[in-house]
Amino acid sequence: MTQTTGGAESDTRRDTGGHTADGGVTLEGLSAGYDGTPVLTDVSAQLPRGAVTAIVGPNGAGKSTLLGAIAGVVRTTAGTVRLPSAVRPALVVQQSRVPERLPITVRDAVRMGRWAHRGPWRRLRREDHERVAEALTRLGIADLADRRLSALSGGQRQRALVAQGLVQDSPVLLLDEPVAGLDVTAQETIADALREAADNGTATVHVTHDLAAAEDADHCLLLSGGALVGQGTPREVLTDSAVDLAWGLGRRRRASRPER
Numbered sequence: 001m002t003q004t005t006g007g008a009e010s011d012t013r014r015d016t017g018g019h020t021a022d023g024g025v026t027l028e029g030l031s032a033g034y035d036g037t038p039v040l041t042d043v044s045a046q047l048p049r050g051a052v053t054a055i056v057g058p059n060g061a062g063k064s065t066l067l068g069a070i071a072g073v074v075r076t077t078a079g080t081v082r083l084p085s086a087v088r089p090a091l092v093v094q095q096s097r098v099p100e101r102l103p104i105t106v107r108d109a110v111r112m113g114r115w116a117h118r119g120p121w122r123r124l125r126r127e128d129h130e131r132v133a134e135a136l137t138r139l140g141i142a143d144l145a146d147r148r149l150s151a152l153s154g155g156q157r158q159r160a161l162v163a164q165g166l167v168q169d170s171p172v173l174l175l176d177e178p179v180a181g182l183d184v185t186a187q188e189t190i191a192d193a194l195r196e197a198a199d200n201g202t203a204t205v206h207v208t209h210d211l212a213a214a215e216d217a218d219h220c221l222l223l224s225g226g227a228l229v230g231q232g233t234p235r236e237v238l239t240d241s242a243v244d245l246a247w248g249l250g251r252r253r254r255a256s257r258p259e260r
């Protein structure tokens with residue numbers, strides 16, 4: 001069966017039956033927007049399982065909206081999101097979207113990711129605590145576990161959110177600019193964690209403005225003006241002409257872009 005992503009604002013017209021055969025995500029003619037304002041138009045794409053997919057495009061292209069539509073928190077107005085059966089995607093939002101004064105510790109924030117398995121406010125089991133500890137260590141924030149989320153730097157908070165996403169152990173992991181504003185070490189830590197998730201079979205999807213990071217992905221979607229203008233391997237998608245067209249750039253960018 002098709003699993004619609006089920007958020008409060010989702011539209012049932014997404015569900016037309018049939019789950020993805022390969023365990024990834026399939027988007028068919030997806031349109032979405034906010035309060036009658038269309039943002040995405042007719043997006044058809046594959047987000048393969050066991051692979052890292054980068055979603056790129058200029059500001060306002062609709063990248064976050066696409067993640068939200070897949071996760072079921074942004075209203076879809078047409079089309080279908082096909083997910084592996086009975087899957088609720090894990091969505092990692094940008095740390096700037098989390099209320100700064102949230103009165104919880106880093107460990108509590110990551111534990112909340114396990115509610116995907118146990119249900120909200122349920123007592124966690126030993127394996128849940130082990131999974132949380134593992135993710136804290138994986139993201140290099142075990143020493144911050146007892147600190148208030150609100151007392152962390154933006155980069156540290158972002159790592160906590162990624163850890164919260166990882167512990168959900170969803171076959172579909174969606175991350176909105178997970179390395180934005182992070183130092184090189186933190187970027188590498190998160191990139192390695194995403195690669196590991198993909199190697200374990202997860203359809204791992206991240207929005208990025210970093211074309212070099214996108215080139216390290218297995219698969220790439222290029223959005224512009226709410227439309228999908230390219231999909232395939234990064235090499236196929238991120239050609240100079242496609243990048244120029246999407247960003248409206250010319251010689252200046254070409255001169256500063258390393259040869260691939």
Ligand SMILES: Nc1ncnc2c1ncn2[C@@H]1O[C@H](COP(=O)(O)OP(=O)(O)OP(=O)(O)O)[C@@H](O)[C@H]1O
Nearest residue numbers: 034037039057058059060061062063064065066207
């Ligand atoms: N909650 C919202 N309500 C109304 N319009 C929104 C909302 N969120 C985004 N939009 C609009 O939808 C369009 C796409 O925004 P979105 O955040 O998806 O783009 P993006 O590609 O992720 O951009 P950026 O790279 O700047 O983060 C923009 O025109 C934006 O103003």
